[in-house]
Amino acid sequence: MSFLGGAKVDWGVEVDGGRFEIAPGGTLSGNVRFTARDAFEARRVVASLVGTEEYAYDVTERSGRDQSRTHRRWETHELWRQDLELMGAAAIAAGETRALPFEVSLPAGAPPTFDSGVLRVRWRASASIDIGHGIDPSVDQPILVPLSAAELASVDPAALAERHQGAEEGKPYTMSVEPRPFIAGAPFAGTLDAGESLDLSRIRVEVKLVVSTEGSGGLGLGIALPTGVRIGHDARRGVTETRALWQGVLTEVPGADGTRRYGFSGQLPAEPVATIALPHGAATALVDVIVDRRMRRDGHFTRPVAIASR
Structure with a gap:
């Protein structure tokens, strides 16, 4: 070159x-x-x-x-x-x-x-x-x-746990994923044990990357014009970006003990992304099973996940 x-x-x-x-x-x-x-x-x-x-x-x-x-x-x-x-x-x-x-x-x-x-x-x-x-x-x-899986640091332990328990509208659910962490460019899979029957035609699954930056160190400067108008800068603010790395569907799979079990699987894009913590920002990730409830707020079955480069 x-x-x-x-x-x-x-x-x-x-x-x-x-x-x-x-x-x-x-x-x-x-x-x-x-x-x-x-x-x-x-x-x-x-x-x-x-x-x-x-x-x-x-x-x-x-x-x-x-x-x-x-x-x-x-x-x-x-x-x-x-x-x-x-x-x-x-x-x-x-x-x-x-x-x-x-x-x-x-x-x-x-x-x-x-x-x-x-x-x-x-x-x-x-x-x-x-x-x-x-x-x-x-x-x-x-x-x-x-970033290899062995080099992950500053990650929420829940993101690496086999099972994550939560509640949606007061009903408990459990979500499991493999592998832990997810690997950019590699396949993954998961299951959702829900406390209700879900209309699969109104559900999508997303793996989201949430990136935020620090906003400390404000400017706080200003000048007063002869007209009495003051022009100034407020303190700077950090910003957040949420992006779906992957979107897919939920399917029903056999469950145990009468629970409603659903599954999802896919592959992350081969992009330079990971869950990281930096001096002026951080990136976290989650699986979000989104339920379109029409006239009501959308339902969300979520769990944190970690992502490594390889």
């Missing part, structure tokens, strides 16, 4: 094994290769492994005339950085190629690659040449960091 890193250098990044992937606690090794288009003096070449958390929040602007506008904004927080000097000062001739080996490490417990509309975790391997003037030639390579 080659990249154009600047006006003077063409880049190539190669990793051992051919996969741009590193598990928490693991290492990524390979070679950074560059070819100079023109001669230049390099002060040093540095490779970096960087993880960032990107999170959204809302800020509402208000005026004294009861007018307001809400803006969605993003901030980026660096979660991890490892810098490694690959080469010191050197004169590089036009057309010269250098191949520099590297090895970077990821700490155990590092958060996985994650994507949503309000919270993201990005990992990248980068290299740059310090030339001391102008724009330093550089290259960025996205890195996938998976």
Whole structure:
């Protein structure tokens, strides 16, 4: 894979094994290769492994005339950085190629690659040449960091329990799921033991991902105009996004002890999602069996679940 890193250098990044992937606690090794288009003096070449958390929040602007506008904004927080000097000062001739080996490490417990509309975790391997003037030639390579079932942390124990008990309109129910945790891109199944007969034509099942961000650190700024109108910023607020990763149907299966047992099964999409906790946000998941009760509020048989990348 080659990249154009600047006006003077063409880049190539190669990793051992051919996969741009590193598990928490693991290492990524390979070679950074560059070819100079023109001669230049390099002060040093540095490779970096960087993880960032990107999170959204809302800020509402208000005026004294009861007018307001809400803006969605993003901030980026660096979660991890490892810098490694690959080469010191050197004169590089036009057309010269250098191949520099590297090895970077990821700490155990590092958060996985994650994507949503309000919270993201990005990992990248980068290299740059310090030339001391102008724009330093550089290259960025996205890195996938998976989350295995064994590495799940900060998860509600109920999400990993075999059976979850709840009540809907005062009637108890029990929901079981396999596997625990769910795995992105893999099949799953579950059963619902309900205390009532359900009209299956009015029921859908969803696996939902609920992502929320922190809203602390308000701005609280404002100015008073000569007209007497005050324009200011309220404290910023965290935001929440709920997304159905999967939708399916409920079917009746044989039950024991006279209970009404129903089943569901499906497969999660192979997306970079997981149940995680970050400095400025978190993601949880649940199975939601939704009953359309027409003129009444919908019924919900729910249980928490955990999701790992693999």
